[in-house]
Amino acid sequence: MAEHVDVVVVGTGFGGSVSAYRLAEAGKSVVVLERGRKYPPGSFARSPAEMRNNFWDPTRRQYGLFDVWSFRGFASVVSAGVGGGSLIYANVLKRKDENWFVHDEPLHGGGYETWPITRADLDPHYDAVERMLTPAPYPLDHPDFSDMPRTKAMREAATALGLEFERPPLAVRFAARPGGEPGTGLPIEEAGYGNLHGEQRRTCRLCGECNIGCNDGAKNSLDHTYLSAAQHYDADIRDMCEVRLIRPLSGGGYEVGYREHQPNGVTRARTISCDRLVLGAGTFGTLHLLLRNRPRLPRLSRALGTRFTGNGDLLTFLLKAKDRDGVRDLEANRGPVITSAIRVPDAVDGEGITGRGHYIQDAGYPSFVAWLVEAANAPSQLNRIFGFAAKRLLNAIDRSPSTSLSHDLSELLDDGVFTESSVPLLGMGRDIPDGVVRMREGWLDVDWTTETSEEYFSGVRATMRGVSEVLGGEYRDNPMWLTKRIITVHPLGGAPMGRHSGEGLCDPYGEVYGYPGLYVADGSAMPGPVGPNPSLTIAAWADRLCDRLLGGGESEYGSTVEPMDQHCSEGAVRVPEEPAGRGGPAGSAGLSFTEEMTGSFALGETEPRQGELVGRRDERGLSFRLTIAIEDLDRFLDDPSHLAKATGWLHCDDLGGRLAVPFGRFNLLVPGSATDTRHMYYRLHLDDLAGNPLTLTGHKDLHDDAGPDLWSDTTTLYVRMYSGHVYEDDEPGEPIGAGVLHIRKRDFLQQLTTIRATGPDPLGSVERFGRMFLGRLWEVYGPRGPEDEE
Incomplete structure (x- = not known):
């Protein structure tokens, strides 16, 4: 691998483009790898022949703009090209509603949706993105743009329904420069960083072609903005480069393997290494890379x-x-695709509101679509054709001298009422984020249906039906809805951010848990639906990610983030503070012993006693062997929590066999709420064989009940297993397993032989530890006088 750079960015959507610009501007060497090609103004397909070849399928040597996915519950359309989804999106840049950043919101069927970031976290980054993309609402008040009847109709419907209406901010140039006088087809004044295409752009001509690529360059798409600025700062933007391989390097950083697609269909393999790797390939692209x-x-x-x-x-x-x-x-075939939005509030917005919030937006389309729709209006079209043919036949029979076909030809064409009085409606909002993405036979497979979101979709359809009724129209479902399938252009999630590795793939700054220097910067990191159009939120998230990546520092969510001018080793994940220091002060006394416990344990149970019963019945168990290390005995004895370090191994067949325990905490004989109770606590961090982080917690409860219970109390451990590395202040969530472990008598005798002491007086250290241990036990189990009974 001869080529090495500071950062490789995969993909040029909203996450990748923002990251490329921010990192290049900061002086880092940046290579951007995009699977699709560049689309300068005038290069987007329009003819039938061009459209036929405008799809992405490199296995058939097709390298077009549209990448169409079909899954069990839905179909999805995304794009391949320099600029990513911005090439075909409808330009809306809306901020996520403040109250919709929900926290631990229960979901139907179990689990919860939680956003570990807030609107306040993103607001400064929303500001930064808006300064670059300069969005503005459709200029309905300007005389040259006021003739937009669908916008006015949507406002009328919102008013009648008592709902909020707005003209959302659009990343479209209606004026030659931001804040200038609007006009159609005006030459656009470029920003100081220029334009990577080197082609003249012109303001919006209201042609409705936003979703198939703007041949005027009127859209402030990412190639005209962030990527042009990134190139200005020497980012190397490579199109037709499809990433296939990601491999962490032993000394830190990553190796990236990609295919370079040649115009003649030949594919060449290339490799590059980097200190930081940013994945912005879009939800499907990033998930495919990570799962593969x-x-x-x-x-x-x-x-x-x-x-x-x-x-x-x-x-x-x-x-x-x-x-x-x-x-x-x-007049849906005139104007930008979206000009208006109606907001329906959510139950989280305040008292008296029920249901999950959503937005309804109008959807324009190109003029040629109107021709297709009218031609597809079969009954009316057949009647006109038969009428025209009958007239021609009668003229031939009676040998009419009339040779004028003008009126008959005009009658052959429809009056256009169907398309002129109709408009598609787009809904989006807070559906249930319970989809699961896997690899199946080498293909990406998504298990998501509308079933658990049925109540949400019923609400969206009810609002759309209300809009249709107010405007005197007929409401029609998409034909796909007959099988409860949908089309989405906003796939999100699958690599969600979370507060810890059990909750998310990456932390709330985008760094992947367990892999320092690997970041997720696109919509796959969203832990739930954004609600409104998600592009602006993804871009703001990526901008925030770059602040953390460039600034370094300690993330409170589990990643040690080093500034980019420092080397990052592969092992630099969250390192919990050492419980007793690193070896203690020079000359200090230390002590260690080894403990082995075994018992019955069952996955799927949450209560230790029940897990013990099920595990015993099914012959499922768990055992561990731990070395308990007290590295500064003086500190240990003075600390009421009596905190020590625990390392070793854990064995559980259901988790793959023997697993290393590289870090654990042990508390010995901690005072309870009552004077005659003590507790011992265990917290062990480990990873299963697939690399998924786990935490085992356990407790021993010491209390003098009736009968001889000293032995059972000190040798019985109630344990629970959790997903993720759960820290002391974390909410652990639902356990994934539970059980009860015991110390066997022969293991206890063996344990006594493992006691080791270090320091200037080893025997004295063992004596001091023994006095403390036996003294605490005496406080619990020793005989009590009358004053102790009161």
């Missing part, structure tokens, strides 16, 4: 592939709208 490379990344959290959502996307139709004068002209 999981054998090379064995410590990836079990959260990989979870919390997938379609952001509540739903497409329906408002047909044949009418007003008091007859047909209502909506």
